Amino acid sequence: xxxxxxxxxxxxxxxxxxxxxxxxxxxxxxxxxxxxxxxxxxxxxxxxxxxxxxxxxxxxxxxxxxxxxxxxxxxxxxxxxxxxxxxxxxxxxxxxxxxxxxxxxxxxxxxxxxxxxxxxxxxxxxxxxxxxxxxxxxxxxxxxxxxxxxxxxxxxxxxxxxxxxxxxxxxxxxxxxxxxxxxxxxxxxxxxxxxxxxxxxxxxxxxxxxxxxxx
Numbered sequence: 466x467x468x469x470x471x472x473x474x475x476x477x478x479x480x481x482x483x484x485x486x487x488x489x490x491x492x493x494x495x496x497x498x499x500x501x502x503x504x505x506x507x508x509x510x511x512x513x514x515x516x517x518x519x520x521x522x523x524x525x526x527x528x529x530x531x532x533x534x535x536x537x538x539x540x541x542x543x544x545x546x547x548x549x550x551x552x553x554x555x556x557x558x559x560x561x562x563x564x565x566x567x568x569x570x571x572x573x574x575x576x577x578x579x580x581x582x583x584x585x586x587x588x589x590x591x592x593x594x595x596x597x598x599x600x601x602x603x604x605x606x607x608x609x610x611x612x613x614x615x616x617x618x619x620x621x622x623x624x625x626x627x628x629x630x631x632x633x634x635x636x637x638x639x640x641x642x643x644x645x646x647x648x649x650x651x652x653x654x655x656x657x658x659x660x661x662x663x664x665x666x667x668x669x670x671x672x673x674x675x676x677x678x679x680x
Contacts, residue, residue, distance in 0.1 A: 470496070470497050471495055471496050471497070471518045471519065471584065471585065471588050472497055472498075472515070472516070472517045472518045472519075473490050473496055473497070473498050473517060473518065473519050473520075473521055473584060474498070474499065474500050474501070474502070474508065474512065474515060474517040474519075474520045474521070475487060475490070475498060475500075475501040475502070475520075475521045476501075476502045476503075476505060476508050476520060476521065476522045476523055476526065476531065476534065477501070477503065477521070477523045477550070478523065478525075478526050478527055479523075480503070482573070483501050483503065486498075486501075486521065486550075486580075487501055489577050489580065489581065490581075490584075493581045496581065496584065496585075499515055499517070500515055500517075503527070504526055504527050504529070505522075505526055505528065505529040505531065505533070505534030505537070506528055506529055508520070508534065508538075509534065509537050509538065509541065512538065512541060512542060512545070513541055516542070516545075517542075517545055518545070518546065518588055519545070519546040519547070519548055519584055519587060519588060520535075520538060520545060520546070520547045520548070521548050521550050522534055522535055522548065522549055522550065522551075522567070523549075523550060523551055524549060524551040524558060524562065525552070531551065531562070532558070532561050532562050532567075533565070534547075535547040535549075535562065535565040535566050535567050536565040536566060538566075539565070539566040543665075546587050546588065547566060547567045547568060548567065548568060548570075548583065548584065548587050549562050549567045549570045549571065550571050550572075550573060550575070550580070551570075551571075551572065551573060552572065552573050554572055554597060554601075556601060559598055559601060560672060560675070560676065563668045563669075563671065564668075564672050566666060566668060567668055568587050568592055568667070568668055569583060569586075569587050569591070569592050569593040569594055569634065569668075570594050570595065570598045571583055571593065571594065571595050571598070572595045572597070572598065575595055586634070586636065589636050589638075590636040590637045590638070591634050591635060591636040591639070592631065592634040592667055592668060593634050594634050599633060602632055602671070602675065619661075620658075620661070623644075623654060624654055624657065624658050624661075626644055627640055627644070627651065627654050627655065627658065628658065628670065628671065628674050630643055630644070631655075631667055631670065631671050632671045632674070637651045637652060637655075655670070658670050
């Protein structure tokens, strides 16, 4: 990681939690919290001026929920990352959030040190998830299904390995280290995966693979 300051916006309607998260982020090296919001609508109206690196997003919010908030955020700022921080652990919420463009999914009992680590990990290309969420994702990932759409898309063994590592929340560097290939080679394979699956982000690729059983 460089000395670049990571700008993190918080969207959380519980004032106590919001203040605690703000204090945690502002007291952590390389992180700062320029703004917090208790709803998605206000965040979306100001986010283009704030230009955050990452939005820490609750799901259960007044008005627009956090999943739709992520979807709208991605339209406004495609480069901005969204990391879910929520009490919800059901499969539907997890996969809907990932499909909407969330780059990771943590539950609210995540320890402060792990949350800071996850923010940095997400900015560095990873997809951090709480352990129980990762188990759900990996479990679903291994349920292979066959259909005509699967047969049209040919995933190589190497692409399958990379998708598996991506589903575990690994960064490009971690994927390369695990598979003994360079980061540039990882990027090359991921570009091919995106093209084949017609997706535009790591979370979309993993989620589509999980939902369709292509790998």
